[in-house]
Amino acid sequence: MHEIIVNLHMHTTYSDGHASHAQIADAAIRCGLDAVIITDHNVWVNGPERYYENNGKRVLLLVGEEIHDQAREPQKNHLLVIGVERELAPLAPDPQRLIEGVRQNNGLAFLAHPHDPAASAVNQDDLSWVDWQVQGFTGIELWNGLSEFKSLLKSKLHAVYYAFTPDQVALGPFPQVLKKWDELLEQGKRVVAIGGSDAHALPGTLGPLRRTIFPYDFHFKAINTHILLESPLRGDYREDRRLLLEALAIGRAFVGYDLPAPTRGFRFSAQGKDGTVWMGEEISAQNGVTLQVRLPGKAECRLLRNGKTIKTWENRQTYVYITTEPGIYRVEAYIQYLGKQRGWIFSNPIYVVK
Numbered sequence: 001m002h003e004i005i006v007n008l009h010m011h012t013t014y015s016d017g018h019a020s021h022a023q024i025a026d027a028a029i030r031c032g033l034d035a036v037i038i039t040d041h042n043v044w045v046n047g048p049e050r051y052y053e054n055n056g057k058r059v060l061l062l063v064g065e066e067i068h069d070q071a072r073e074p075q076k077n078h079l080l081v082i083g084v085e086r087e088l089a090p091l092a093p094d095p096q097r098l099i100e101g102v103r104q105n106n107g108l109a110f111l112a113h114p115h116d117p118a119a120s121a122v123n124q125d126d127l128s129w130v131d132w133q134v135q136g137f138t139g140i141e142l143w144n145g146l147s148e149f150k151s152l153l154k155s156k157l158h159a160v161y162y163a164f165t166p167d168q169v170a171l172g173p174f175p176q177v178l179k180k181w182d183e184l185l186e187q188g189k190r191v192v193a194i195g196g197s198d199a200h201a202l203p204g205t206l207g208p209l210r211r212t213i214f215p216y217d218f219h220f221k222a223i224n225t226h227i228l229l230e231s232p233l234r235g236d237y238r239e240d241r242r243l244l245l246e247a248l249a250i251g252r253a254f255v256g257y258d259l260p261a262p263t264r265g266f267r268f269s270a271q272g273k274d275g276t277v278w279m280g281e282e283i284s285a286q287n288g289v290t291l292q293v294r295l296p297g298k299a300e301c302r303l304l305r306n307g308k309t310i311k312t313w314e315n316r317q318t319y320v321y322i323t324t325e326p327g328i329y330r331v332e333a334y335i336q337y338l339g340k341q342r343g344w345i346f347s348n349p350i351y352v353v354k
């Protein structure tokens, strides 16, 4: 498998972000990303999707969209649409219709920042997902960098503090979102988890203090979605786009918080009588299944089955677990950073079936 690091969910000057597509591509190249996915609010920008190069390095830039009903009161239900090459924002008033439109256009639909508390000190509303009866979406944004920042802003002073110390912010996906994800999986839905930065590079001011809140460069070293491809990226944008979207559609991917330590190299696989499968795939429990976890460094690691921790281990980088029990197996790893235990790696599930 060929691992690529993708930062997704971000805004340019076409909506409320503060950089162009080309500037974002430069930042992504500086940070060593393989791909970025731009998702401006309610506008599909046709044209900038391609490879960008700088200093002999390149990055694949894809253009998606973040769609919501701008007439809804209160504002809720942001949907990340990836891989659709047309404007679907007019479908926003009915989230189910919108999701169906995405599928008809061979795209992927992710519920953005499912839990997104208000931050009244800085006039930010709660933009959670509320229409949970929807069906047929690809997945959810398990960890959103901006929602977590918002959740800490009890006052304007908190905003200034965290704007100057962004590396103090991230602790992990909200427990509510992890719980919701496990519930959806238990219902038999295949729900792909992604991590999004929601990068805007907003300018912040308080009296004489001025600061870009979370520059793109910061986000690109923080919460990323790591995708495992069947073959390496070759530099042909149409073909590489197809490879990336195919793997993302099934969830052959994990969410990695790369700031404390790089998460590149994490693997979660299963071996059974019919061979090896990876995250997002299913395997028969018959004759037993060997789950294998490999961490890129030492951390506290948990193996979960149907949302419950069945094993925890520390101080080892590889772990093997043999089972004959069908279930939804996934992995979480936690790491010490700046005096706190923080979420580091969240795998997509392997589905062990009868």
Ligand SMILES: [Zn+2]
Pocket: 066, 078, 112, 113, 127
């Ligand atoms: Zn949003």
Ligand SMILES: [Zn+2]
Pocket: 009, 010, 011, 066, 198
């Ligand atoms: Zn956004």
